[in-house]
Amino acid sequence: MKGSTVLLKEHELKATPQRLKIISMLHTHGHISIEDLYNEMRKEFPSVSLATIYKNINQMIQSGLVQEVKLPSQKPVYELVKEPHLHMVCDKCHKIEDIVIGTEKIIEEAEKISGYKILESFITLRGICPDCQKKAAEEA
Ligand SMILES: [Zn+2]
Ligand SMILES: [Zn+2]
Incomplete structure (x- = not known):
C-alpha cells in the first residue's frame, strides 16, 4: 500500500497532519461517516471543526483521492478511490463491505434500456454477513 x-x-495536495490522519482512518475503517471521522479526529486535534473536516474531504474528493458513497436510508460514508465495486451492507451488524464485481455490464444494459447517459451509479446490496449468519446458527 x-x-x-x-x-x-x-493528487497535488499538501500533506498536512489532518489530511494524513483522515487517510489513515480511511485505510483503517474502509468506509467512515463524517461524524465518526470528526469524533476520531478530535482525539488528536481537539480544536478541529466539522467545517474543516468537510473542507478537507471535499478537497480530497475534487482531487480524485476520496469518494462519497451514498447508501440508501443512511448518511453518506467516505472511502479512498479504488477499483469500481458494489457495497454490501449487513442488516444485523451494519458493516459495509466492498465487493469487486464489474458493473460495466449493468450500466451498459441500463443505458440501452433507458436511453440515459449514465453519469454515476451507487449499487448497494443488503443482506446478512457470513459472521452474523454463523452467530444466528449458533444461537438457534
Ligand atoms: Zn453482520
Ligand atoms: Zn467501498
Whole structure:
C-alpha cells in the first residue's frame, strides 16, 4: 500500500497532519461517516471543526483521492478511490463491505434500456454477513 504522503502528493495536495490522519482512518475503517471521522479526529486535534473536516474531504474528493458513497436510508460514508465495486451492507451488524464485481455490464444494459447517459451509479446490496449468519446458527 502506498504511503499517505505519496498519495496526497500524487493528487497535488499538501500533506498536512489532518489530511494524513483522515487517510489513515480511511485505510483503517474502509468506509467512515463524517461524524465518526470528526469524533476520531478530535482525539488528536481537539480544536478541529466539522467545517474543516468537510473542507478537507471535499478537497480530497475534487482531487480524485476520496469518494462519497451514498447508501440508501443512511448518511453518506467516505472511502479512498479504488477499483469500481458494489457495497454490501449487513442488516444485523451494519458493516459495509466492498465487493469487486464489474458493473460495466449493468450500466451498459441500463443505458440501452433507458436511453440515459449514465453519469454515476451507487449499487448497494443488503443482506446478512457470513459472521452474523454463523452467530444466528449458533444461537438457534
Ligand atoms: Zn453482520
Ligand atoms: Zn467501498
